Amino acid sequence: MSGELSPIDKAKFVAAKRAVDFVEDGMRVGLGTGSTAAWMVRCLGELVREDGLRIKGVPTSSRTAELARDCGITVVSLDEARWLDLTIDGADEFDQDLNLIKGGGGALLQEKIVATASDQMIVIADVGKEVEHLGHFPLPLEVIPFGWQTTQALAEEMLISMDVLGRQSSLRMNGAAPYVTDEGNYILDLHLNRIGNARQLAMVLNQIPGVVENGLFIDICDKVVVGFGDGRVEVRDINDGSIEEGRLDFLEDDNLFRDLGE
Numbered sequence: 001m002s003g004e005l006s007p008i009d010k011a012k013f014v015a016a017k018r019a020v021d022f023v024e025d026g027m028r029v030g031l032g033t034g035s036t037a038a039w040m041v042r043c044l045g046e047l048v049r050e051d052g053l054r055i056k057g058v059p060t061s062s063r064t065a066e067l068a069r070d071c072g073i074t075v076v077s078l079d080e081a082r083w084l085d086l087t088i089d090g091a092d093e094f095d096q097d098l099n100l101i102k103g104g105g106g107a108l109l110q111e112k113i114v115a116t117a118s119d120q121m122i123v124i125a126d127v128g129k130e131v132e133h134l135g136h137f138p139l140p141l142e143v144i145p146f147g148w149q150t151t152q153a154l155a156e157e158m159l160i161s162m163d164v165l166g167r168q169s170s171l172r173m174n175g176a177a178p179y180v181t182d183e184g185n186y187i188l189d190l191h192l193n194r195i196g197n198a199r200q201l202a203m204v205l206n207q208i209p210g211v212v213e214n215g216l217f218i219d220i221c222d223k224v225v226v227g228f229g230d231g232r233v234e235v236r237d238i239n240d241g242s243i244e245e246g247r248l249d250f251l252e253d254d255n256l257f258r259d260l261g262e
């Protein structure tokens with residue numbers, strides 16, 4: 001990476017840097033996917049290499065697995081780890097109840113499995129991801145390739161009946177071909193109006209044959225670490241309602257930040 005980091009990258013970095021404070025020696029840690037989670041993996045790698053932190057990381061995508069190995073983190077599968085102490089991951093949107101939309105990077109399925117198998121999930125996000133109501137970001141729906149157009153039609157019919165479909169859904173593409181997830185599936189991006197009842201929507205979507213999983217994470221996240229471009233960070237905990245405010249003053253001096261920014 002070269003050049004000055006943007007305020008959004010700084011915000012992602014400080015959220016990631018603060019979140020790794022919650023990782024303790026010996027933990028089994030779920031490693032999220034996306035640009036914010038990538039900062040977290042780099043921060044954890046630095047702790048492993050320089051402070052001797054011993055952790056086992058369970059990645060939520062092939063991309064994260066590769067990055068984690070490059071950073072010196074011991075990578076194990078979820079089945080090897082069985083249960084995780086903590087998962088740290090990004091999000092596309094979070095609301096005040098810490099319900100989320102995830103899957104903008106296509107990794108929602110492994111992310112949801114890993115987060116659900118964890119004692120605690122911490123979301124790291126720049127403040128721009130905070131919303132009053134979920135639904136502005138297109139909701140990803142992972143579907144099996146067989147009969148995907150029929151699955152899409154059924155999903156749209158259901159969304160119209162619930163009055164949440166904005167405009168039609170779209171098949172996520174990778175150039176001229178459909179985007180294929182790590183599990184060999186496709187993704188439909190659902191362009192919705194405001195989601196009134198996210199819990200109900202999440203359950204109903206998963207009833208449609210052909211749907212593997214949706215990107216709504218309801219009652220899974222415990223804490224969100226919100227980063228700001230000026231180095232401020234807020235840790236909000238849904239379980240005790242606490243909000244801790246801080247600032248990472250070391251920002252410009254941080255080795256990792258400097259190395260990646262230069």
Ligand SMILES: O=C[C@H](O)[C@H](O)[C@H](O)COP(=O)(O)O
Pocket residue numbers: 032033034035036037089090091092101102103104105106107108111
């Ligand atoms: O599938 C991808 C994940 O759910 C990401 O955590 C999410 O899209 C946020 O990504 P980013 O940190 O790049 O905004």
